[in-house]
Amino acid sequence: MTEIVHVSAPELVTYADDLAGLLVETVEEGSSVGFLAPLDREAAAIWWRERAAAVEAGSIGIWIAREGGRVSGTIALVRAPLPNARHRAEVAKLMVRPSARGQGLGRALLAAVEAYAATEGITLLILDTESGSLAEQVYCGAGWTKVGSVPGYAADPAGSLKPTTFYYKELAAP
Numbered sequence: 001m002t003e004i005v006h007v008s009a010p011e012l013v014t015y016a017d018d019l020a021g022l023l024v025e026t027v028e029e030g031s032s033v034g035f036l037a038p039l040d041r042e043a044a045a046i047w048w049r050e051r052a053a054a055v056e057a058g059s060i061g062i063w064i065a066r067e068g069g070r071v072s073g074t075i076a077l078v079r080a081p082l083p084n085a086r087h088r089a090e091v092a093k094l095m096v097r098p099s100a101r102g103q104g105l106g107r108a109l110l111a112a113v114e115a116y117a118a119t120e121g122i123t124l125l126i127l128d129t130e131s132g133s134l135a136e137q138v139y140c141g142a143g144w145t146k147v148g149s150v151p152g153y154a155a156d157p158a159g160s161l162k163p164t165t166f167y168y169k170e171l172a173a174p
Contacts, residue, residue: 002072003065004109007055008055009053010052012048016049019048019074020042020048022071022073022074022097024039026097027157028157031135034154036155036157051076058079059079060078060079062077072105073094073105075109076091077116078090087122089117089126090125091127094109094110094138106135110138113125114142114169118172121173123171124168124169127144127168128165130163130164130165131165142169144168147166147168149163150163150164150166
């Protein structure tokens, strides 16, 4: 059975190696999550460990989906840093292991972050994803609104510039 948990900074460090494996798999299969292929597993683990300070400070929240002690997915919530933007946050790094896809795990991770954000008084979420990716189906199916696309916004893991589509979702105030 899959369990979704909001991790603390020390837990993030504990899970960094498993999260690194997830990140490397995600990049290897072609998902655009900010990294180029080939991605070194140790570099990926360091990247995760470096997020611990932001988790400790509360500027980033990270959730993991674990099944049988193994991380099968993750998602992050990045709070807006400026005083006039405390009502909004960015959803980032939604990743599901290729072997665990198609079972609703991406949508479950997204729902967990949305529920948490609402309890924190966040009323607007934003995100971006590679245009035409399978992730767009997850976001549209979860009620997110497409804003538009920007051509050549980010490189895919192979280094080719691809368009990115931006989405938002309004949440009810608690």
